[in-house]
Amino acid sequence: MQLLRDAIPDLPLLTGLSAVECDTLARLALVFIDGKSFVRVDGESLQDADAVTLALQAALPVLGLGAAALEGWREVILYPDAFVVRDEWLDRAGLAHEGEQVLLGQARQDGPLILSLPDALDSALLDGWNVVIHEMAHKLDMLDGDANGCPPLHKGMDRGAWAHDWQSAYDGFCRQVDDGCASWLDAYASENPAEFFAVLSESFFETPHWLKADYPALYVHLSAFYLQDTAARLPVLPLSLQLSGHDRQEL
């Protein structure tokens, strides 16, 4: 527990958390470490420091949700690099595709969380890109069935307003991508509504001021869902920082 608490100041992603939030995050990260089984496919054992960096990032999206949001799956599979999966997926036109994909992360329904370990460890910076947050957002989205961009909402949240605001923002972003307009938001977010939710969740936890400026309604929805006000605790980052050269290979 103390190892987890002591590591928090070293991770830029966790800037601005209060002492109480740091204690809660460390407790949730411990639940994550104790409750999951970590498998390195290269046969090496996971270093304590790496487990700590992984767990603190995985716990951040559930900081307001509690440990129950981590339940329902057990395995974290760690690759030494990007990995290839044979998969089927739908594009946003609804067309089915099948083939091999090179990924940095994947969240399976009721199954493992799969990550490229070096990319997961690199994610704790504050640059708008985070494969751990991305896959955890899918895991939370999957708590009520297939990932569709709408996780189970809390009592009092307006499902109609959520659906309307997300659909309208998604449609607008897809038009922007089709028109070739540049944006700080990666075009990968236009793949489908589930990816839009996961990529915007990354922004919520790393670059909330960009999100709040361009998608104010979605910031409010994400803040109500994650029960966190990230813009209040994180610094405003220059837009020139966007994506810092990461290739997006996630599902």
Ligand SMILES: [Zn+2]
């Ligand atoms: Zn994804």
